Every structure is written in structure tokens, then in C-alpha cells.
Amino acid sequence: MSASDKQEIRQLRESEEKYRKMIERASDGIFALDTETGCIIEANPRAEAMTGYSKKELLGMHVSDLHAPGEREEVETLFRKVNAAGSGFSNHLCFLTKSGKEVAVDISASVITFGDKKIIQRICRDVTQRRALERQIAAQRDYYEFILDMLPVGLGVKKDVNRAPTIEFENRRLREMFPANKDDPKRRSWHDLPGGDLPRKTIIDDTGVYAEERTYPDGKVYQFTLNYYRNRENSWSELQLVRDVTRRRELEDQLKLAMEDLEQKVQERTLELRQKQAQLVQAEKMASLGNLVAGIAHEINTPLGALKSNNDLLVRSLRKIRTVLDRDLSAEARQHPEFLKSMVAIEDLNRVNQTAMQRIVAIVRSLRNFARLDAAEQDQVDIHEGLDSTLTLVHHQMKNRIRVHKDYGKLPTIYCYPNQLNQVFMNVLVNSSQAIEDKGDIYIKTFRDDDKAVIEIRDTGRGIPPEHLKQIFDPGFTTKGAGVGTGLGLSIVYQIIEDHHGEIKIESEEDKGTTVRIAFPIG
Amino acid sequence: MAETVETTVVLVDDEEMVLTSLRSFLTLETDYTVETFTNPVTALLFVRENDVDLVLSDYLMPEMDGITFLGEVRKIKPDVPRIILTGYADKENAIKAINEIGLFQYIEKPWDNSDLLLVLRNGIERKRLMNKLEEKISQVADAEGDLQSLYNQILKTFV
Numbered sequence: 001m002s003a004s005d006k007q008e009i010r011q012l013r014e015s016e017e018k019y020r021k022m023i024e025r026a027s028d029g030i031f032a033l034d035t036e037t038g039c040i041i042e043a044n045p046r047a048e049a050m051t052g053y054s055k056k057e058l059l060g061m062h063v064s065d066l067h068a069p070g071e072r073e074e075v076e077t078l079f080r081k082v083n084a085a086g087s088g089f090s091n092h093l094c095f096l097t098k099s100g101k102e103v104a105v106d107i108s109a110s111v112i113t114f115g116d117k118k119i120i121q122r123i124c125r126d127v128t129q130r131r132a133l134e135r136q137i138a139a140q141r142d143y144y145e146f147i148l149d150m151l152p153v154g155l156g157v158k159k160d161v162n163r164a165p166t167i168e169f170e171n172r173r174l175r176e177m178f179p180a181n182k183d184d185p186k187r188r189s190w191h192d193l194p195g196g197d198l199p200r201k202t203i204i205d206d207t208g209v210y211a212e213e214r215t216y217p218d219g220k221v222y223q224f225t226l227n228y229y230r231n232r233e234n235s236w237s238e239l240q241l242v243r244d245v246t247r248r249r250e251l252e253d254q255l256k257l258a259m260e261d262l263e264q265k266v267q268e269r270t271l272e273l274r275q276k277q278a279q280l281v282q283a284e285k286m287a288s289l290g291n292l293v294a295g296i297a298h299e300i301n302t303p304l305g306a307l308k309s310n311n312d313l314l315v316r317s318l319r320k321i322r323t324v325l326d327r328d329l330s331a332e333a334r335q336h337p338e339f340l341k342s343m344v345a346i347e348d349l350n351r352v353n354q355t356a357m358q359r360i361v362a363i364v365r366s367l368r369n370f371a372r373l374d375a376a377e378q379d380q381v382d383i384h385e386g387l388d389s390t391l392t393l394v395h396h397q398m399k400n401r402i403r404v405h406k407d408y409g410k411l412p413t414i415y416c417y418p419n420q421l422n423q424v425f426m427n428v429l430v431n432s433s434q435a436i437e438d439k440g441d442i443y444i445k446t447f448r449d450d451d452k453a454v455i456e457i458r459d460t461g462r463g464i465p466p467e468h469l470k471q472i473f474d475p476g477f478t479t480k481g482a483g484v485g486t487g488l489g490l491s492i493v494y495q496i497i498e499d500h501h502g503e504i505k506i507e508s509e510e511d512k513g514t515t516v517r518i519a520f521p522i523g
Numbered sequence: 524m525a526e527t528v529e530t531t532v533v534l535v536d537d538e539e540m541v542l543t544s545l546r547s548f549l550t551l552e553t554d555y556t557v558e559t560f561t562n563p564v565t566a567l568l569f570v571r572e573n574d575v576d577l578v579l580s581d582y583l584m585p586e587m588d589g590i591t592f593l594g595e596v597r598k599i600k601p602d603v604p605r606i607i608l609t610g611y612a613d614k615e616n617a618i619k620a621i622n623e624i625g626l627f628q629y630i631e632k633p634w635d636n637s638d639l640l641l642v643l644r645n646g647i648e649r650k651r652l653m654n655k656l657e658e659k660i661s662q663v664a665d666a667e668g669d670l671q672s673l674y675n676q677i678l679k680t681f682v
Contacts, residue, residue: 298583301610302538305633309544312636316551361633 012115026123031063033120035111038063038079041119050105050126052098063122068096082109082120095124104131149173154222154242161228161236174242177222205243213245221246271474279495286419293367300364308361311353318346366392380413381421383446383453383520390425397433402440409447414520420496427489428457428516435461435514452503452519464508472506530647531556531574535566535592536581536608545579548636549643563592571599577646579630582609582617590616594624602653604646608632 023030029050032042043058051058051066063079064072071093082088087110095103105124112121148155154174156167198214203223205211211225227239322343325334333339366389391404398404414421432442440460447454464472468479473494497504501521508514532555536542542559549557555576560566563586570578578596582589593605604627609617617629627646630639 298610301632302541305608305610306538306540306544308633309548309636313544313548313551316548316636320551357633 016114029105029124029126031058031122031124033063033079033109033122035083035118035120038076038120047124050097050103050124051095052101057098066095067093068102078107078109079120082111086111091127102128104128145171152243154178154244156240156242158238158240159231160233161238163235167240177242177244219246220244221249275491275495279492282423282492286423290419297364297368300360304357304360304364307353308357311350311357314346315350315354318343318350363392365389378415378417381416381418382413383411383421383455384408386418386422387425387444387446387455390422390429394426394429394433397430398442401438402433402436402442405441405443407443407445409445411446411448411453412522414453414522416500416520417496420500424493424496424518425455427493428518431489432457432459432461432514432516435459435463437462440513448522449519451522453522455518455520456515457518458513458515460513463510463512463514464506465510469506469508529556530554530576531558532643532647533566533570533575533578534559534580535561535563535578535584535589537561537584537586538581541581541608545639548639552636552640553643555643563587563589567592567595567599570596570603575600575603576650577604577606577643579606579608579643582607590620590624593620593626597624602650604628604650606630606642606646608634 023044026044026046029047030044031040031047033039034041040058040061040063043055045055047058048055053061064075067075074090074093078088078090078093087108089109090107093105093107095105097103104127106127107122107124109120109122112119148169149172151171151173154177155169155171156174157169158165159168198216201213203211203213205223205225207225209225209227211223213221213223215221221244223243223245225241225243227241228236229239231237387406387408429442436442436459442460443456443458445456445458447456472490474491494504497518497520503517503519505517506514507517530553532549534542534545534557536545536559539561542561546557546559549555558566558569558575560569563580563584566578566580569575578593580589580592584592587595589607589609593607596603596605605624606627607617607620607629608631609629610632617626620626621629627649628642630642
């Protein structure tokens with residue numbers, strides 16, 4: 001053995017000694033394994049402490065004997081891998097100690113060559129505490145993820161806006177709303193979510209935060225909000241919230257429609273009520289007028305009866321006187337001018353009185369017929385009688401100014417409220433006569449059209465402008481000016497005709513005249 | 524057969540003017556004895572005490588309305604035709620009265636003299652015919668009574 005060989009051997013011994021000492025003092029359990037068999041050929045004191053086996057017991061044990069039977073295959077695999085690749089690492093295996101306790105270990109193994117001799121050095125670190133901590137942290141993370149996943153909003157988080165501009169966490173709801181594209185798993189913000197180019201609407205959401213709203217082609221409506229908070233690293237974290245507001249918008253739309261519908265119904269009802277009210281007011285007025293008229297008719301009829309009878313009596317008396325005088329008076333006396341004049345005067349006056357009386361009788365009868373208090377219930381009514389009574393009453397508005405042309409056809413009676421029917425005629429005839437400024441004509445034509453009784457009242461008045469024509473049945477609409485019309489007339493006419501299941505149609509041409517066509521069902 | 528029998532007509536109205544008109548007319552055109560009353564109560568007394576051929580009454584009167592009055596008349600003298608004169612445009616009440624208290628006719632104010640006269644004459648004529656009929660019936664009854672006693676006498680004689 002040369003000096004150099006001795007030197008070399010000495011050096012080798014020294015380094016081996018050094019290595020051994022290092023290994024003896026190491027805080028990790030270190031094993032030396034036979035590369036061929038995987039049997040333990042050396043172990044340090046820490047290894048004894050960790051496994052609970054003495055060195056004497058350890059030597060000759062197979063490396064997999066240190067682990068629970070379930071891990072043995074993995075231990076073998078690691079052993080083969082280290083043999084083949086020269087090194088290997090495991091961070092999830094456990095020792096099963098002699099006393100049956102589990103000790104979590106991180107294992108780092110490598111092939112070491114001593115001259116021509118090869119061993120596997122297996123360094124095992126006790127990580128029981130760290131593993132427990134990691135499990136605890138994982139459990140906590142699962143717990144929070146579970147909460148976040150269960151939230152009804154999509155949620156994406158950027159931990160640090162400046163350093164990592166992609167979303168690091170997405171909860172389940174967000175993934176369901178927008179399944180991640182495999183080609184682009186990292187999404188920077190919701191602008192990168194599908195539909196980022198859709199038109200958006202900026203709104204303020206329920207929490208008072210600015211939000212964007214997008215409507216997707218499939219009808220989904222999503223609301224996006226950004227929230228920032230300063231994190232422990234003193235930089236900004238970003239929380240993106242996505243709410244599905246489709247159902248809410250639907251409900252809001254429905255609500256809006258319902259509100260509009262309601263609004264319209266209220267308007268219709270209001271109009272209806274106003275019409276009914278106008279009709280009630282009118283009916284009330286007609287009732288008091290009817291009472292008044294009936295009272296007046298009664299009061300007038302008694303003196304009128306006396307007058308009429310007396311006049312008749314005068315005529316009869318005069319006739320008798322004349323018979324007597326013709327027989328007994330001398331021819332001379334009969335030719336006396338005073339006698340002649342007196343006789344002529346008396347006869348003329350009697351005739352005039354009779355005519356005057358007849359007219360009063362007709363007016364009173366018309367008044368009574370018009371009001372028809374005796375017929376507050378439906379009855380078979382002669383339309384022509386109603387028209388004539390009404391004409392007598394509006395006569396003062398027409399005489400010397402308007403000629404009334406009657407063309408009455410053959411009509412059966414109709415079943416209706418007679419005083420309401422007369423109100424219709426009154427309103428239409430008064431309108432017609434007021435439409436005629438100076439002189440003109442009113443044509444009243446009645447005829448039967450199938451199962452309808454038709455009354456056509458045409459005037460040669462100024463007509464109704466087209467823009468007013470659609471409003472003429474609205475209660476309160478009038479062009480006559482204060483004091484002339486109430487604006488209720490035609491609205492009441494309309495209501496009455498509707499109550500009788502009739503129809504009214506008004507055609508008008510400016511400066512030509514107006515035709516009112518009223519039809520009532522027969523029978 | 525000359526009508527020498529006196530005909531009495533009773534008129535009742537609270538308005539003197541109506542009574543005057545009717546009385547004047549009937550006096551001029553007929554031979555009736557016309558009795559007028561402004562108070563139906565007084566008129567009832569008259570009807571009770573005298574032979575009356577027809578009663579005509581106004582409808583609305585302050586003391587007693589025409590229907591009630593004529594109802595009373597019916598109780599006293601059922602055979603006297605009763606006519607109501609109504610100034611109220613209330614045919615229905617009048618028609619109801621026709622059936623209820625057996626009115627002969629109703630006349631509306633203002634009336635027509637000729638129509639009125641026709642109605643009065645018909646009423647009076649009817650009463651007269653009814654009276655005659657009764658007379659005949661009682662004559663027949665009398666005759667039958669006579670006949671019966673005669674028959675009895677004959678029977679007595681022969682048996």
C-alpha cells in the first residue's frame with residue numbers, strides 16, 4: 001500500500017467519520033438502504049427514535065416494513081424510482097412505529113456512491129404537526145368554499161389587482177353561469193366572460209353600488225358589480241359579483257304590465273262612473289222635473305177644464321141664441337151693425353179661444369207624456385208618440401226658424417223606459433236645433449230595419465268637426481260654452497241607448513249638417 | 524113613452540169653477556136636476572136623503588178623495604152609477620178604482636163636453652134599465668106569487 005494509498009484511505013476514513021458524526025447528530029431520521037434488496041443497512045439515532053425500533057432491530061428490516069401495509073407498494077415504487085433516477089421525494093407517507101403510532105414523514109432519498117460501493121440514503125423528516133396544520137387549513141378552505149359555492153350569486157376574486165390581473169377564485173355559481181373555456185381558463189374580469197361585447201346598461205343595484213346589466217340572447221339578464229377591499233398585504237383585492245336577475249326583471253315587467261293594465265282599468269272605470277253619475281244626476285233632475293210637471297199639469301187641468309168647458313158652452317149658447325134670434329128678431333134689428341159686429345166678434349173669439357185651448361191641452365199632455373212619471377218601469381212604448389211629445393216641448397226653439405219634416409214609417413212599439421227614450425229624443429233634437437244657426441231643416445225619419453226600429457234625425461246645421469266627432473260621447477265634452485251646454489247630453493244619450501241594447505251612430509259634415517241614427521231592438 | 528121622470532145628477536168638486544161650468548153646461552143641454560157640492564161629506568148626506576140617478580166626483584179633494592167618496596156612495600146606493608173626474612194624469616189609480624169600487628167610468632180633465640154628456644147619459648140610461656129590470660123581476664115574482672096562491676085555492680077547492 002503506497003503512502004498515497006494510505007493517505008487516500010485515511011482521508012476516506014476521515015470523511016466517513018465526519019459523515020457518520022453528521023448523520024449521528026442529524027435531526028432527521030436517516031437510513032442507508034441496500035440498493036439491491038432495499039434492506040436497511042444503517043440507521044441513525046433519530047431514525048431509532050422516530051420508528052421506535054432499535055438500530056439492531058432496524059438493520060436487516062426491509063424499508064417498506066417501516067410503513068403501514070397500505071403504503072408499502074408506494075414505498076417500493078419510490079425505492080425503484082430512486083434506484084433508476086438517482087433521487088426521489090415523497091411528502092405524504094407515514095411511518096408505522098413499533099408501538100403502532102403513525103408519524104407523518106417527508107422522505108427525500110438519493111443514491112450515494114462510496115468508491116465502487118452504492119447505497120441509498122433515505123432522509124425522513126417528522127412532519128406530523130405540519131400535516132395536521134395543513135389538514136386544518138384545507139378543512140377551513142373547504143368550509144369557506146362550500147359557503148361561497150352555495151351563495152346565490154356568481155363570485156370571482158382577484159387576490160391582488162396589481163400583481164395578478166386574473167381571477168383566482170370562482171365559486172360554483174359563477175362556473176355554472178359561465179362554464180370556463182378550456183382554452184382560456186384564466187379570466188381577467190367579467191369583460192372576459194362570454195357576452196362581454198353585448199350592450200350593457202349601467203344601473204345602481206340594491207346595495208347602492210354601480211352595476212352593469214347585460215341581457216343575453218337566451219333571455220338571461222345578469223348584473224355585474226365590482227367590489228374592492230384593501231388586503232393584509234396592503235394591496236387591493238377585487239371581488240366580482242354576478243347576479244342572475246332574469247326572474248326579477250320578468251316579474252318587474254309583469255308588474256309593470258299589471259300596473260298599466262290596472263291604470264287603464266281605473267281610467268275605464270272612472271269614465272264609466274262619470275257616465276253613470278251624469279246619468280244619475282240627469283235622472284234625478286228628470287225625476288224632480290217630472291214631479292213638477294205632473295203637479296203643474298194637475299193644477300192647470302182643473303182651470304183648463306173649466307175654461308174649455310165654458311168656451312164650448314159659449315159656442316153652444318150662441319148657437320141657441322142665434323136660432324131664437326133668427327126666428328124671433330125683426331129683420332131690421334138683425335141688420336143692426338152693432339148686433340152684426342158683436343155676433344161676428346163673439347164667434348171669432350170663441351173660435352180663437354178654442355184653438356188656444358186646444359194648444360194648451362196639447363202642451364200639457366206633451367209635458368205629461370214626456371215626463372211619464374206613471375211609467376218609471378219598462379213598458380211598450382210608441383216611438384212616434386215620444387217624438388211628437390218631445391217636438392211639442394222643443395217647439396219654442398224651432399218655430400219660424402226650423403222646419404221639421406216628419407217621415408214616420410210603420411214601427412211596432414218597443415219595450416223601454418219611456419221617459420228615458422224621450423230624454424234621448426230631447427237631447428238630439430235640442431242639439432240639432434242649436435246646430436242650426438239661422439234657418440234650416442230637421443228631417444225625422446223612422447223605419448224598420450230587420451229586427452231594429454231606426455230613428456234618423458238629420459239637420460242642416462253647422463256640423464261637427466272631425467276632431468270633435470270621437471269625443472262627443474265623453475262626459476263633460478262641450479263646445480257650446482258655459483251656460484249653454486253641460487257636456488253631459490250625448491254621454492247620457494249614449495248610456496241610455498246602451499242600457500236599452502240599442503245603437504247610436506253620428507255622421508257629420510262641417511257646414512252640411514249632422515245625421516244621428518238611433519236603433520233600438522224590437523221585441 | 525114621454526120621459527116625465529125627474530133625473531137628478533150630483534156633482535162634487537172642491538173647485539167652485541168646475542162645478543159652475545158643469546152645472547151651466549148640463550142646465551143648457553139637459554133637463555137634469557143638477558146638485559153641486561164642494562164638500563163630499565155634505566154630498567153624501569144629500570145622496571142618503573134623496574133619489575139620485577148619477578154621481579160625478581173630482582179625484583183630489585181636501586176633505587175626502589173622490590175614490591173614498593164614491594165608495595161611500597156605493598154603500599148607500601149601490602145602483603147609482605159613479606163617475607170620477609180626474610185632473611191627475613193618473614189613469615192607473617182611476618182604472619184600479621173602476622174595479623175596486625165599481626166605477627162606471629172615469630173622465631180626464633180637461634174634459635170634452637160632448638164626451639162627458641155621452642157618458643152621463645149612458646150611466647143614467649143604464650141605471651134606468653137596471654131599475655126597470657128589477658121592477659119586471661119583482662112583477663114576475665109577484666105574478667108567480669099570485670099564481671101560486673091561485674093554484675093553492677084551486678087545489679083547495681077541488682080536494
